[in-house]
Amino acid sequence: MNITMIEAAAQRLSGHARRTPLLSSPFLDEIAGRRVLVKPECLQHTGSFKYRGGYAAISALAPDVRARGVLAYSSGNHAQGVALAARQHGIPAVIIMPEDAPALKIANTRALGAEVVLYDRAGAQTREALGGELTQTRDLTLIRPYDEPQVIAGQGTCGLEIASQARDAGVETADVLVCCGGGGLTSGIALALEAHAPCLRARPVEPEGFDDTARSLVAGQILRNDRLSGGLCDAILTPAPGDLTFPIMQRLCGPGLVVTDTQALDAMAQAFLRLKLVAEPGGAVALAAALYHADQIDGDAVICVISGGNVDADVFARASRLGNA
Structure with missing residues (x-):
């Protein structure tokens, strides 16, 4: 996994992925006590950064392998990214999704033409085991959500844009806060920044109770979460950092940050009020850390990625009520 792969992915994504902007608001600066720059990947195709990795991985497959179709497992954002990329390549896609994934994400994945297979996230069969069975029986290529070199390369293209946009904004030294599940986006951005x-340092941000990456970085080894479901930030509820992503984060990232669900909801409200952006809870944790954990961040500026905006209406309404309280 290296910068050459990320730059090659950027070439394949050219004309397909959106170059999302770097936004700011004086109101956010005031809350954070420093300059805040927001990278809104909620404006990316399918509403999250996951399109980058899905397209990068599918476009890198040999044509005969790609034609047989792909399989992915995801709570929704990777699912939609792979589904759209598969449709653009004219190939079939099967997506394994947890039964408790947001209804919007399940519906959108089906609407993009993918076959959706639901499973019980807290049950006996893991998504990995189910995916292994389907890969063998249907001769599909598995596109892993984060522990996959070409997926990491695709996510790293977000980091290439941040590096260029930060220079244009006059920011030379800053923490780059990244919403972190398995670490594909975080490790890809970290490699691009390196x-x-x-002088820009990637830092993973996670929700309280699902802070496996933060704890793993402190321990110097991969640690797992005690539970796999039940949190508000469904997009980033992974069991543990990836075998490929963790060594990259261990080498290049600063300490992890952890926010509460209430802080994530409030960050969603602030993103909407101040930037007119719709963020999902898991996609808002980096902004939450920038706004409410300023004492754990160094420098006069901070960059944060809003990684996704695929949120059910009731959760968004809950965030809006909190913001207007």
Whole structure:
């Protein structure tokens, strides 16, 4: 996994992925006590950064392998990214999704033409085991959500954009806060920054109770979460950092940050009020850390990624009520 793969992915994504902007608001600066720059990947195709990795991985497959179709497992954002990329390549896609995934994400994945297979996230059969069975029986290529080199390369293209946009904004040194599940986006951005903006430091951000990456970085080894479901931030509820992503984060990232569900909801409200952006809870944790954990961040500026905006209406309404309280 290296910068050459990320730059090659950027070439394949050119003309397909959106180059999302770097936004700011004086109101957010006031809350955080420093300059806040927001990278809104909620404006990416399918509403999250996951399209980058899905397209990068599918486009890298040999044509005969790609034609047989792909399989992915996801709570929704990777599902939609792979589903759209598969449709654009004219190939079939089967997506394994947890039964408790947001209804919007399940519906959108089906609407993009993918076959959706639901499973019980807290049950005896894991998504990995179910995926292994389907891969063998249907001769599909598995596109892993984060522990996959070409997926990491695709997510790293977000980091290439941040490096360039930060220079344009006059930011030379800053923490780059990244919503973190398995670490694909975090590790990809970290690799891109190492090559193109070494004074910018990636830092993973997670919800309270699902802070496996933060704890793993402290321990120096991969640690798992005690539970796999029940949290508000469904998009980033993974069991543990990936075998590929963790060594990258261990080498390149600063300490992890952890926010509460209430802080994530409030960050969603602030994103909407101040930037007119719709963020999902898991996609808002980096902004929450920038706004409410300023004492754990160094520098006069901070960059944070809003990683997704696929939120059910009732959860968004809950965030809006909190913001207006």
